[in-house]
Every structure is written in C-alpha cells, then in structure tokens.
Amino acid sequence: AQSVTQLDSHVSVSEGTPVLLRCNYSSSYSPSLFWYVQHPNKGLQLLLKYTSAATLVKGINGFEAEFKKSETSFHLTKPSAHMSDAAEYFCVVTPKTSYDKVIFGPGTSLSVIP
Amino acid sequence: GAVVSQHPSRVICKSGTSVKIECRSLDFQATTMFWYRQFPKQSLMLMATSNEGSKATYEQGVEKDKFLINHASLTLSTLTVTSAHPEDSSFYICSALFGTANTEAFFGQGTRLTVV
Secondary structure (H helix, E strand, O other), X not given: OOEEEOOOOEEEEEOOOOEEXXXXXXXXXXXXXXXXXXXXXXXXXXXXXXXXXXXXXXXXXXXXXXXEOOOOEEEEEEOOOOHHHOEEEEEEEEOOOOOOOOEEOOOEEEEEEO | OOOEEEEOOEEEEOOOOOEEEEEEEOOOOOOEEEEEEEOOOOOEEEEEEEEOXXXXXXXXXXXXXXXXXXXXXXXXXXXXXXXXXXXXXXXXXXXXXXXXXXXXXXXXXXXXXXXX
C-alpha cells in the first residue's frame, strides 16, 4: 500500500524568502514521486518528478525536490518565493506497475506575502 | 512528454440532465485511467479506476450508477454524470498511466462542472 503525507496544510512566506513544502510517503516498493501545482480555478501543472534517476530533481519555475529514501521524504524547495507561486501544491506518488492507484497528498496551500 | 486531453474544461448544466466528460491520451495508449473529484479547497479524491475493455472499479462511497465510466478504447475514457444535481458541482480530473518499468501518471486539465 502507498500513502502520502503533507505535513503542512498551509504555508505562508514573504516574497523573496525560501519556500519549503514537506512531503513524506510510505510505499512497499520504490515509487515514482511528483509535485503538482494548482492555481485557483485551474488544472494541475507538473512541477517536477522523480522516477529513480538523480535524487535531486529540478523542475520548472525554480523549484527543486530531493528524494531521500532513508527519510521517505520528497520535500519541495525554492530559494526565493515569487507572488505568482501562491497556489495549492500536491505531492503525488504513483506505482511502478499499472495495477495500483495514483495517490495524492492532501495538499499544501502556499501564500506569498508582499 | 505524454499528453492527456480532457474535454470540456467547463460545463454548466441544469439539474436532472446528464453530462459527459472525455479523457483522451493523445500520443500513447492507456490501459488504465483514473477519475478524480476535487471539492473546494480539498485534495483530489479518487473516484474510480477505468480499465480498457472491462468494468470500472469504483471507490467506496462512489455511486456507480450515478457516475458512469466507459473505457471503450485504449485512448479514451468517459465519465458521465447522470441526473446531475447541484451537489455534483465539482472539479473533475482524469489521469492516465504511461509506461511499465517507470510508470508515470499524466493528468488532464480538469473539468469544472456547475449544476444549476
């Protein structure tokens, strides 16, 4: 079985300061992990993905995430927040086979203060 | 990367009518697709798993007669909300799995359904 935990339901940062959105997962085998962003009234946009290659993954808009197997974590970071980063962020785990389900974390709402 | 197209992006319908939402994998074949529903300010909740050529598997609490899923081909799955009511108003998103050794999920852009 797989599960995803996003420890913070809401994160607020000042513009220009670092962003850290936390994600922990549990899986009986090595999963593929993703971060998606959803702006208000919009669909999902893929930020980055980890699929068993490099553990430090770079995504769009300056976001990065590091896969740490020992900590079962895949935290999302950005050195400097921009106003346009305000959105809902979802950590997602998917199976290596086609028989399990795509699991979404509960989401973290990011606010950026001017 | 692979593309999943979902249509329509927005739909408004009257209570009692049915609405069909399409999910297409444009450049790959998807034997498995998933349908999600998102309530305001909440995460996506899996509704059902759609398998090509067989009946969909519904999650607990999801009415299969209310939300009809058809996966008639390797590139198309449809979700029909039958006899829609205002409480069915929501954001619906589909996804398709691509690959076997390194499976990835690709998502449609979502459909915002408003029932008036």
